[in-house]
Structures are given as C-alpha cells and as structure tokens.
Amino acid sequence: MTARPVIEPSGGLVACSVSKAALAHLTRILDVELPPYRIRVSAVAPQLIDTPANRAFVPADIPAHAVSSEAIAAVIAFSSATPRRW
Secondary structure, three states: OHHHHOOOOOOOHHHHHHHHHHHHHHHHHHHHHHHOOOOOOOOOOOOOOOHHHHHHOOOHHHHOOOOHHHHHHHHHHHHOOOOOOO
C-alpha cells in the first residue's frame, strides 16, 4: 500500500511522501525482477482513506471524496484473485 502523494506531491507530507515513494519504487523494481519466479508485484495508492482519524484531521468537505477501507480491500482482493498469464 503506497499513497497518492507519491504521484501528486502536496505540502506538509514530507515524511509520508518520501517513505511511500520508496515503497512505490521498490514495488516497481520487484515487478521487473520477479517475473522469472512467476511473482507479480503491485501496489494500491489511494488519495485519502475514509477513517475516523482522517475525518477528524481534514476539513469537513474532504472526506466526501475519500475512499472507504472496504473499497480498497475489494481492489486488493480483486487484484489477488485475477488470474495471471505467464
């Protein structure tokens, strides 16, 4: 799980953006290196996850655009269940 600020940087998120950027780059590297072992690597990068902590932290209108934890889990489950063609 990475984060959208990796793709679209914004202020005030230096530590989060740098650590998630490292994770995103590691994901890309592993996806290049591991296919010979029939291993595929991917990451999900939501903009904002709708959690109680995030609702308390961001302005009131922002959570309307947030993604639910359940929706993210569904994407991950779909990705894991998708058959691979080698």
